[in-house]
Amino acid sequence: MSVDLKARAAQAVELAGQAGAEDAWSTVTQSRDVQFEYRDGNLEKVKDTTSQSLGIRIYAGGRYSSHSTTDLDPERLQDFISEAVAITAALEPDEYRRITPEALFRDRPAADLDLVDTSVQALEREQRIAWCQALDETAHQHEQVISATCGVYDGTQRSASASSNGFLDEQRSTYCWFGASVTLRDQGDKRAEDGFYAGGAHVADLPDPEAVGKEALARTVSRLGSEKGPTVKTSMVVDARAAASLISRLLGPANARSVQQDRSFWTPLIGEQAFSKNLTVVDDPLIVRGLASRRYDSEGISARALPIVEDGVISNIYVDTYYGRKGDMTPTTGSPSNRIVRPGDLSLSELLSEVGEGVYVTSWLGGNADGTTGDFSLGLRGHLIENGEVGRPVGEMNVTGNLRDLFSRLELIGNDPYPYSSTLTPSLVFSDVDFSGA
């Protein structure tokens, strides 16, 4: 397992050079992934895999292409790279397609982000089964359980990169997650379903499996008897877990590609007071043990904390090297890492009590947003808020609006960031939201 990935990447760069590339950037990845799934008291599935692949970006004659393969047979790899260079020559030249400049990766941090836990690599079958059993037992503590599937997912990843202009580095990480999905008998033929999963880079950071199984069951039980809520304009409280995907939708068009291609509603708002002053979002790749932490991104760009929105003002967007050059924007990073929404002071129950009446959203179902205009419409599940408390469960409803307008009416923020997502978001409260239901 201890293959020298950096040497492999460097060798691929060399092969590209011999085949006629002026510049090349290669990334070699290797992972081991183990999955144990348990259903209703029995082990149902064990998956244990080791995977590897090689990717290479070729720059030749002012032209560019990128390639990847899982076939690492030396002879065919050589043909693959020669062919990649030949393909590149058939394209049109583009002055903006250039290798990541050294200045962008030279000073990358050397910090130890503590992303590797050797005890993940040492996990035994017995431990995984014991976790499955604990999850399974707690997730079944209700007479209406039809089925519960529990799983343990762990693994180790390595990724090494080399480039023709001097980049050579490797990042490693481990992960270990477990959780349960539960289905309960509900009215008629209906079933209530939900689940809960927790995890991190280190085994020591995992909560008790019993607590996770209980949470999965409790979330499902809270769905029992769900009915269609009303068509109404009212306040919306989004719980921390569901808020992460709402923040992801908001930030979806916050990148140089969308801006340069005129497909981002963020474009005219950059540098402006675009959203409520309650909203501050920072992209921070350097969090110790963070779920999406890294020292450099896929282009090699040095990791650093990047404020995206500060008190509602857009301060930065995600800028990769290509669309940055093309759109005259300074590169920041092309892809998100840990996104942190600044928490407020109130607990969820205080938020609900402040709001008094409205809809409390616990998860989304489908829906989409138009990144060009910000128009969105999402299906939801949750509860009515009645007298400042969580009321009866509702579903089969939509919420519709415009992301910019919605985040202009972000009235309150909770103090409860959801820890099991790389988007660390607390509960959010919005006013005057359009719901459709019965």
Place this chain on the structure above:
Amino acid sequence: MKRREFLGRAAASGAVLTMPAFLSGCGVQQATAVAGKTPENPFMEWFGVDQATTARVMSELSANGADAADLYFQHSRTNYLVLEDGIVSSASSTIEQGVGLRVVVGEQTGYAFTEDLTLPSMLAAAKTAAAIASGNTVVAPQAFNAKGAGDLYKTSVPWSDVGIDQKLPLMKFVESQAKSMDEAVEKVAVYWADQDERVMIATLDGKLVTDHRPMTRVTVTVTARRGEEVQSGFSNIAAREEFGWYTEERLNTMVKEAVDRTMVLFDARRPPAGEMPVILASGASGILLHEAIGHGMEADFNRKGTSIYSDMIGKKVAEPFVTVVDQATIPRERGALNYDDEGNKAGRTVLVEDGILKSYLHDNISAKQYGLQPTGSGRRESYKYAPMPRMSCTFMEDGPHTRDEIIAAVDRGIICETYTNGQVQIGAGDYTFYVKNGWLVENGKVTAPIKDVNIIGNGPESLKRITMVANDARLDTGGWTCGKNGQSVPVSQGIPSVLVSKMTVGGENVS
């Protein structure tokens, strides 16, 4: 980035149907092109994986006992090209090669894969997969009975023989057509993809199947500006086809759709929020079937009792003029398959016949549990995954009404025409789809354009509320991808114009 992939998976509930991700603006890997000289059976020619080798690995895989076992060899090469700002300056290609090894003992599955197709590496993976079984009943693999590939999508020119020099002019043609159709069109992007996938499936009970599965898709996105207002839209076409499929006429139809869909957005509004009659236009509205019933009929959910349809076989679920079919044997469709990914002959399964719920979609495991023949519905994303029951081409057959009669029957409602994605919760039966373009219907007449609304309903309730079905059934030509438990597979869908008497439509509150 396996870890993030998992996070995404854990966060998603239910099953998801999507169009390509280019609308999201995040860094989708775009890419490239050309001729890899892949032999027709690369497993044999490159690795000497003959029947004796396959049998040797199969023996190791079933060494601890097995009710079933299979080997799924895959070699696929996908080429992508991107045209933006008038030039094609980005190409990429991806080779995925490996073998997935599965052993099933009772309801237990052991799974491993390796990308290294040498015998020692395959034997090691087989041993890992076999570890789930602890029996000592040694099962002797059956002698292989090799089957030739089917003929649903035979091509005369494999994609590996088509050079970038042939694809480039076609992409430029698409761009120039889009720009010439309306002066408000500001930017045009064209995305090209083609794929040659070769599989060889060997099973413990002696099946040995090879298949060559081509696939291609072209997408055009259009951004238009009127003053300060910017709108974007798209269209795409996809099939198990070869280069010659891209005729000028076919491309022009796609471009016109994309430009029309974009320009109408300048005048489109949100409909009023709430419950109302919904007319589903023929074609892409097959998304209703995929979400409202298709997923719920996949037998893995039903054997676990987790689908809302678990106890409904033989019951009346819709009016007698409603018949819903899943059929993999429609030539050259995106969802077509000669054999499924367990080596079973793919076929035609009637889910609802004349309003009665007839059959689930089965893979080997569920068929065995129900004591039925598999329906050839076992599919997987790649060698990295175990198969499960999936849809192929899902559609509704023609009914007794006409589109005009349906529109005339609606006092106040909407027509849905184009979609980006849908999702369903298998147990509760709640499903959604996102309508990109549509129309208001008032007093039996089509009035104003609408845009960007999610529609939500409950599967069995919506089936009961299908009160009219027209005679204009057609399959959509768009490149739909279905996601389930983290695995994506290509699918097709279709439907005639249909009236659902009541659904919940996202929109603005009028009061």
